[in-house]
Each structure stands twice: as structure tokens, then as C-alpha cells.
Amino acid sequence: MELVCPAGNIPSLKAAVDNGADAVYIGFRNETNARHFAGLNFDNKQIGQCLAYARSHATKVYVAINTYPQAGNFAKWQRAVDQAAEYGVDALILADIGVMDYAAEKWPELRLHLSVQASATSHEAVRFYAEQFGVKRAVIPRVLSVKQVAALVDNSPIPIEVFGFGSLCVMVEGRCYLSSYVTGQGPNTFGACSPASFVRWSETDSKLETRLNGVLIDRVNKDEHAGYPTICKGRFIVNGETSYAIEQPTSLNTLPILPELLAIGVAAVKVEGRQRSPAYVAKVTRVMRAAIDAAMNDPEHFVPDPVWLEELTSVSEGVQTTLGAYQRDWQ
Amino acid sequence: MKIAPSPVPLRLSLGPIQYHWSKEKMLGFYRAIESTPVDIVYLGETVCSKRRSFRHKDWIDVAERLRGAGKEVILSTLALVEANSELGYIRRICNNETFTIEANDMSAVQMLAGKTTFIGGASLNIYNSRTLNKLVGMGMSRWIMPVELSKSALAGFQKKMLVGIETEVFAWGRMPLAYSARCYTARAHNVSKDDCANCCINDPDGLQLSTREDEKFLVINGIQTQSAKVHSLIVEACDPAPGIDILRISPQSENTELVITMFDQARTGAATAIEATQELACLSPAELCDGYWHGEAGMASLSTNCG
Numbered sequence: 001m002e003l004v005c006p007a008g009n010i011p012s013l014k015a016a017v018d019n020g021a022d023a024v025y026i027g028f029r030n031e032t033n034a035r036h037f038a039g040l041n042f043d044n045k046q047i048g049q050c051l052a053y054a055r056s057h058a059t060k061v062y063v064a065i066n067t068y069p070q071a072g073n074f075a076k077w078q079r080a081v082d083q084a085a086e087y088g089v090d091a092l093i094l095a096d097i098g099v100m101d102y103a104a105e106k107w108p109e110l111r112l113h114l115s116v117q118a119s120a121t122s123h124e125a126v127r128f129y130a131e132q133f134g135v136k137r138a139v140i141p142r143v144l145s146v147k148q149v150a151a152l153v154d155n156s157p158i159p160i161e162v163f164g165f166g167s168l169c170v171m172v173e174g175r176c177y178l179s180s181y182v183t184g185q186g187p188n189t190f191g192a193c194s195p196a197s198f199v200r201w202s203e204t205d206s207k208l209e210t211r212l213n214g215v216l217i218d219r220v221n222k223d224e225h226a227g228y229p230t231i232c233k234g235r236f237i238v239n240g241e242t243s244y245a246i247e248q249p250t251s252l253n254t255l256p257i258l259p260e261l262l263a264i265g266v267a268a269v270k271v272e273g274r275q276r277s278p279a280y281v282a283k284v285t286r287v288m289r290a291a292i293d294a295a296m297n298d299p300e301h302f303v304p305d306p307v308w309l310e311e312l313t314s315v316s317e318g319v320q321t322t323l324g325a326y327q328r329d330w331q
Numbered sequence: 332m333k334i335a336p337s338p339v340p341l342r343l344s345l346g347p348i349q350y351h352w353s354k355e356k357m358l359g360f361y362r363a364i365e366s367t368p369v370d371i372v373y374l375g376e377t378v379c380s381k382r383r384s385f386r387h388k389d390w391i392d393v394a395e396r397l398r399g400a401g402k403e404v405i406l407s408t409l410a411l412v413e414a415n416s417e418l419g420y421i422r423r424i425c426n427n428e429t430f431t432i433e434a435n436d437m438s439a440v441q442m443l444a445g446k447t448t449f450i451g452g453a454s455l456n457i458y459n460s461r462t463l464n465k466l467v468g469m470g471m472s473r474w475i476m477p478v479e480l481s482k483s484a485l486a487g488f489q490k491k492m493l494v495g496i497e498t499e500v501f502a503w504g505r506m507p508l509a510y511s512a513r514c515y516t517a518r519a520h521n522v523s524k525d526d527c528a529n530c531c532i533n534d535p536d537g538l539q540l541s542t543r544e545d546e547k548f549l550v551i552n553g554i555q556t557q558s559a560k561v562h563s564l565i566v567e568a569c570d571p572a573p574g575i576d577i578l579r580i581s582p583q584s585e586n587t588e589l590v591i592t593m594f595d596q597a598r599t600g601a602a603t604a605i606e607a608t609q610e611l612a613c614l615s616p617a618e619l620c621d622g623y624w625h626g627e628a629g630m631a632s633l634s635t636n637c638g
Contacts, residue, residue, distance in 0.1 A: 175411075178549075
């Protein structure tokens with residue numbers, strides 16, 4: 001089972017490689033990828049540096065070009081595909097049918113992975129991309145229970161990659177317009193959820209409020225920690241009660257079910273967080289490497305080390321973790 | 332003297348019911364639709380496979396009746412597919428030989444591609460012409476533009492639109508904004524999805540979610556999250572932007588026939604945009620918005636304010 005880790009800059013890439021990632025995924029410094037944040041990602045020259053470092057340590061490099069070009073700006077995505085292909089990266093992670101069609105036609109030898117942003121949740125959907133564009137692996141949205149992942153792996157014509165750790169999208173990736181509803185910019189079209197330019201933090205006498213384009217997402221006491229105003233992690237009123245109506249600030253953590261993921265034949269486990277620090281990447285990669293190795297060596301007696309769990313929780317949203325949709329009763 | 336070709340009239344469609352209604356309510360609803368001026372009706376459960384007020388036979392019965400009343404009838408498939416049993420049902424719908432299918436997920440596209448013509452639903456990610464034309468090559472004859480795309484995006488598509496391909500635009504209703512494994516209606520009742528007891532049947536227009544400033548923000552509809560505001564493109568019924576063939580009206584629990592009537596009056600010139608907007612504001616369960624159409628935040632209102 002391959003460990004796929006995130007990198008938003010060169011120190012993070014080195015941290016992932018040095019701590020045991022089998023593959024690192026990166027993106028270009030523009031809206032062609034789903035972590036389009038200021039100061040993050042790689043220009044053309046840096047991609048070359050990444051590849052050189054990763055290659056010297058036998059680590060693969062995947063490039064995410066996983067947003068949706070619109071009429072009139074398709075050329076930018078084509079250019080991203082061409083540049084990555086010319087560098088000879090190990091795979092492209094794509095979401096858009098048009099971009100896949102272009103890549104498959106222009107670079108038939110280049111390995112393509114299906115991004116989670118393509119929202120393929122069934123083996124028939126995965127089969128579509130495998131048959132039409134020769135996609136070699138699919139990353140699936142965080143919506144299936146372990147049993148459903150197993151059924152998908154069994155029936156899929158290509159290997160399946162799942163999310164193993166990181167910030168939790170509770171909505172099906174690639175089909176969430178919450179951010180664009182509030183700000184006009186969302187993951188599909190702009191490559192970012194709840195863009196920072198729309199975020200406002202303000203203080204009242206006793207409270208701290210977080211807003212996204214004016215919409216109140218959360219309000220906490222001044223001595224509490226206020227999370228980033230991602231819409232799905234805010235507190236709202238439903239039926240007269242105020243609560244985290246969608247989800248609490250939390251991160252996905254699959255350490256407790258690693259042997260199950262191995263047993264059902266999951267090909268790769270992905271860590272979320274290209275926007276996070278090199279220290280995060282180093283810590284999570286190290287823990288996941290140790291955990292996967294332990295689970296592979298002796299799956300029957302695998303018990304997550306409490307130190308690993310503590311380390312992962314310390315870098316989690318809201319300092320808590322969940323198994324998310326893998327666990328049926330979370331749904 | 333050149334005679335201008337008579338323009339193809341703008342058609343109106345009724346989208347699938349997004350909410351969970353009782354069998355009696357659905358039967359009554361579609362009986363009333365038979366005599367409305369809507370041209371196309373989309374039928375089927377697109378949100379949650381646990382909603383079973385209608386069995387397959389009930390859908391087919393209603394489909395036949397509506398077709399008998401002169402409507403073009405389309406069968407719509409589930410947007411979020413998770414279980415093999417759901418794939419089985421989608422396959423059954425796709426194998427029917429009478430009605431065209433609206434594919435709302437790539438699973439359905441995979442079952443239909445190259446075999447028969449189909450319609451690409453609003454939850455397919457069609458953001459550019461290369462994607463659109465690739466799907467057209469597989470048999471897609473009509474597409475519903477993703478709701479987050481704008482009028483100028485549509486103009487961009489027009490430049491490379493193949494002849495005969497129909498474009499449908501979501502013109503009335505609360506917009507589907509997201510889908511999830513988790514059921515938020517069940518969560519609001521402190522139970523898990525497996526123990527939901529179909530509680531969403533009590534919210535025929537969804538469950539209101541407000542901010543702590545009592546701003547009506549979103550609507551919870553089981554595993555789907557919708558806009559609280561009602562998206563209205565009535566202005567496009569009066570004076571359609573180039574490229575719009577069909578305007579879609581999404582069913583609401585009350586007054587849907589009246590909404591259809593207003594859109595019909597707007598398209599025939601019997602009502603002006605201002606009159607129709609004022610009338611619709613009264614018929615709407617919530618404030619109107621049209622930001623996406625103008626390239627802004629979806630919740631913004633640019634031409635829906637009637638002063």
C-alpha cells in the first residue's frame with residue numbers, strides 16, 4: 001500500500017521524501033489545482049528541483065491539475081499538462097473530462113490518476129474514466145463506508161486510492177458549491193474553498209466572530225479558539241438549536257482501520273494538506289509510514305501506537321479526529 | 332425580402348422533486364402538472380435512495396400519464412451513488428426502452444454512453460466545451476449547465492456548441508449546492524442515517540439552517556444541502572440569453588403550478604419581467620437570488636429585486 005503525501009513548497013517536499021513517502025503530490029502556482037493559495041505551490045523551475053530530489057530518493061512525484069477549466073481559459077490547463085509531461089512526472093492527477101481527453105491524446109504514455117475532485121464514488125464511474133482515458137488509478141471521495149470501499153475495490157477495473165489523514169471534506173469533493181455560493185469562488189472553478197480574501201475576524205465585547213463574505217460562520221468566547229471559517233465546519237441554527245449542523249472542526253484519521261484498508265486491497269493512502277507546514281508534512285508522513293509498515297508486517301496484531309495518535313491529533317483541525325464516512329454511524 | 336426564421340420557442344421544464352414527499356402528495360402534484368404549460372417533466376429520485384414513496388412502477392405510471400398529456404418525459408437518476416444496490420436501480424432505469432434518461436452521475440453516463448442518447452444532468456461537471464463535446468460524442472443530446480456557471484460562461488460554450496445540442500438552465504428553485512455521505516436531517520434529529528426513519532418527509536421544502544444572526548442561509552435536504560434563497564432567472568424567460576433552449580423550474584411544495592404559469596406568461600410576453608418578478612416573489616418560499624448567473628456569489632441578488 002503506497003503512502004502519498006502532500007507538498008506545497010520545497011521544504012515540505014523534502015520533509016515528505018525524508019520521512020518515508022512513496023509518492024509526493026504537488027501543484028502549479030495557479031488555479032489549475034485545488035489548493036490555489038497565495039504563496040503556495042510550484043513554478044515550472046521548482047518542479048524540476050522537486051523531481052530531482054524525489055528521484056534521488058526513489059520517491060514518485062504526482063502533479064495535481066484537478067480543477068475545472070472554463071470556456072476561454074482551457075489553454076492554461078493544457079499548458080500545465082504539457083509542462084508536467086515534459087518534466088516526466090510519474091503521474092498527473094486530473095478531474096476534468098476535457099483535460100483528461102487532452103492529456104490522453106497528447107501524452108498517451110503519461111500515467112493518469114483520477115482526482116478525488118472528479119467525484120467517482122462507484123465502480124461504474126471509475127470504469128468510465130479507465131475505459132475512456134486509460135486512467136490507471138482513482139482517488140475516491142470521502143463518502144464511502146469501509147464495506148462500500150471494499151465493494152468498489154472488488155469491482156473496479158483499476159486500483160483505488162483513499163484518503164488516510166487530514167482535513168475532512170464532508171461534502172462529496174468536486175460537487176460542493178458552498179464556497180462559491182457565498183463568495184463566488186469555489187474549489188471547482190477557483191481551486192480554493194472559503195478563500196482567505198473573504199475571511200473577516202472581528203471582536204465584540206466578549207466574543208470573537210468569523211465571517212465569510214459577511215456571513216457569520218461562527219462566534220466563540222474570547223478565550224476559545226476560533227477555527228477558520230469553512231462553511232461546513234461552522235455553527236448554525238436548525239430547529240431552534242445552535243450546533244455544528246454539518247460537521248465539527250475535525251480531521252480524518254484512518255490509523256485504527258489501516259489493516260482493514262490493506263485487507264480489502266486499497267492500493268494507496270493519501271495524506272491531505274498541501275497548504276500545511278513542512279513540520280506537519282514531516283510529522284504525519286513519519287507516523288503514517290510507521291503505521292503502514294507495522295500494519296503490513298503484522299496486520300492481525302496491529303494496534304495504533306498511542307504516541308502516533310497523539311501526534312496526529314495535535315495537528316488535526318479542532319485537535320480531534322474521526323473515521324468519517326468509513327464508519328457507518330458517522331453518516 | 333429575407334424572411335427571418337421563426338425562433339424556436341423557449342421551452343420550460345420541471346425538474347425532479349428534490350424533497351421527500353408522501354405518495355399521495357406526489358400523485359396529486361403530478362396530476363396537477365398534466366394541465367400546466369410546462370413542456371418537459373423530469374421524474375425520479377435524485378437525492379436519497381431510502382426515499383421510496385414511489386416504487387419503479389409508480390414512476391412509470393406517472394411518466395405514461397404525463398406523456399399522454401403531451402409532456403416530454405425524462406427519467407432522472409441518483410446524483411450520489413454509494414451502494415451496489417443503487418447501481419442496480421440506475422441500471423434498471425437506464426435499460427428502459429421508452430424514456431430518455433437524465434444522467435446525474437458518471438455511473439449512469441457509463442451505462443448509457445455509446446448505447447443511446449442521454450441528457451447530462453446538473454450534477455455532472457461540465458465546465459468547458461471540450462468536456463461537453465466529448466460527452467456529446469458519447470450520445471449526450473442535452474445538458475443542464477452546472478448552477479454555479481454564469482451567463483458569460485454559457486456564451487463561451489456557445490462558440491463551440493455543436494448543432495442540435497440543447498442547453499437547459501436552472502431557472503427557478505432552491506439550488507442544490509452539495510451532497511454528502513452524511514444525512515443532515517437525521518443529524519438534526521440526533522440520529523444516524525441508518526436510523527433516519529425517513530424523517531425528511533416532515534420537511535416538504537427542506538429544513539431551514541440559519542446563521543446565529545438569523546440569516547436564512549442554507550436548507551438541509553437529507554444528504555443534499557441547498558441554498559436557502561430561491562434562484563430566479565425569470566428575466567431570461569422574457570428575453571432569453573443566446574443559447575438557452577430550456578428553462579428549468581424546480582418543484583416546491585406549494586404553488587409550483589403558479590410559478591410555471593408566471594414563467595409561461597413571461598415567455599409569451601403576457602407578463603413583463605417586473606410583473607413576473609413581483610408575482611414570483613410572493614410565490615417563493617424565500618428571498619430570490621441570481622448571483623451565479625451574473626458571475627457573482629450565488630447568494631447575491633442582482634436583477635431579482637423588484638423594488
